[in-house]
Amino acid sequence: MDPKQPEEDEVMDQFMDKFRTQKYKGAFDEDSWEQEFEKIPMFMKKAPDEINPEKTPELACLQSILFDSDRSPEEQAKSYKEEGNEYFKEKNYKKAIIAYTEGIKRNCKDAELNAVLYTNRAAAQFYLGNYRSSLNDAVTARKQKPDHLKAVIRGALCCMEIKNYAEAVKWCDEGLKISPAEKKLLETRTKADKLHRAAERDARKLKQAEKKKQAEKDSLLRAIKDRGIKILEQSNKKEDDxxxxxxxxxxxxxxxxxxxxxxxxxxxxxxxxxxxxxxxxxxxxxxxxxxxxxxxxxxxxxxxxxxxxxxxxxxxxxxxxxxxxxxxxxxxxxxxxxxxxxxxxxxxxxxxxxxxxxxxxxxxxxxxxxxxxxxxxxxxxxxxxx
The missing domain is CATH 3.10.20.90 (Phosphatidylinositol 3-kinase Catalytic Subunit; Chain A, domain 1)
Known part of the structure; x- marks a missing residue:
């Protein structure tokens, strides 16, 4: 028998006796354990709006690891993209835009990744109703990757929202060259073409109505002038107010x-x-x-x-x-x-x-x-x- 064994057993007994008499200070409260559990970064269902190193040091540490400047621009951009995607899933589009923007700022050389960042930001802008900004991002995404189908679809949808139906048709046609069977583009093109034709028809009617109205006005003015009737009009000039x-x-x-x-x-x-x-x-x-x-x-x-x-x-x-x-x-x-x-x-x-x-x-x-x-x-x- 090892002569040290009794001593080790005695030390272990003393250690266990300590736990029997003293409560563990770091334990979860039985009434609020679920809320406390969510404060642990690994088990968080939703990230806080603002990360405070003093209040959430573990989360701040993880963020530092994820977006450490020592990592390559591509790695950082990808991390911001994933963060933006999480916000997007939560429908927190403003936060998603901030994350995608940070990813874009990394200026990485991966054209595919940049196209995704711009397209994703375009989607977030779209759901906030910022259709012009969304369209601009879709255009930029295609500059990064001309055949990026999601960017084309987003651009077509933006044109529909701002009622530029002719441009929507062009976006759809360009997208269908990439993917001829894309259902969303086919549906959007049919709707855009119909609305474009209706808008052109309304514009022609309006122009004809304005032309007729102007002709009637000219005829009226000639009739008044021919009769020698004088009109008292207010001058645009002012003197002494x-x-x-x-x-x-x-x-x-x-x-x-x-x-x-x-x-x-x-x-x-x-x-x-x-x-x-x-x-x-x-x-x-x-x-x-x-x-x-x-x-x-x-x-x-x-x-x-x-x-x-x-x-x-x-x-x-x-x-x-x-x-x-x-x-x-x-x-x-x-x-x-x-x-x-x-x-x-x-x-x-x-x-x-x-x-x-x-x-x-x-x-x-x-x-x-x-x-x-x-x-x-x-x-x-x-x-x-x-």
Missing amino acids: DEEEEETSGPLQNGSENVTGAQVFIDENGRLHWPVLFFYPEHSQTDFISAFHEESRFIDHLNEMFSQDLPPWDEERKYLVHDLEVFFEDETSQSFYQVNPESTLLQVLQHSRFCVKAGTPSFLIFVKQSPFCKKYFSDKKLHRIH
Whole structure:
């Protein structure tokens, strides 16, 4: 028997007695062992957003080993690619982009690996909705490896998202040269071609509609000019912060439509219909006629508005057709001109002192010889149209 054996047994007994009396300080807590277990790098299901050497020294050590600068650029790039892939699987696309970007920064000489890094980053950008950035990465990936099929597919899908269907067709055609039976490219090309044709058809229709609209506008402007009707337009020039206004017999540049949306138009017989405003200063009321035919007389509209039911604001019931007078204001001379109710709208618009403002001729209606009418014009220049 070995004389040392009793001594070794005694030492072992003492060691075991120590464990029976003292609890192991590094043991897991029975209530939180699962959470503590996940803190061990080998068993982590998800890496923390930020690696702190003080809080997770083991993880920091592993990261240092994986991305040690002493390793070759290819090895480092591959490690970043794998890290990015893990983030991608977790749908943490922002983290995946950061990892792929770090891999790209290694500037390794492996064109295949670089193409994968760019393509993977393009995929992450795509799922974040960054379609332009994704497309740029797909283009760069193909510069690294022209026949990289995943990059071609990603480029085609990006073009679809930004509605550049013609480019999507080109990407698909290039990809089908690499892999003629690629299902995703075949499906995408069919859809892109259909949408491209529809977009071209819509563009042609829009162009034709714009051309027709411009022709109608030109015809309208010629009709106004030929009648000698003057338009009061706002000048682009400003003095002392006040907008100037100028008379012009030229085209309606920005005053053909009023706030109601109604605007002057020319009918199939070449006659103009104007939106017209009637103001009643005594009662601060207005009437709007959306389409006053230029050959219609003022008396015709007054009869229609006042011969049947008088307006509710006319409590004194004095707005009777035969007692009404019509005026327009010449703002440049601060004068008022009385209109003969038997006149047509065109006759008044052609008057030398009449200007159409904001695309809408406007007139003032008063009760003849009423106290308000006399007071209103007491300090104003008044002219009668013969």
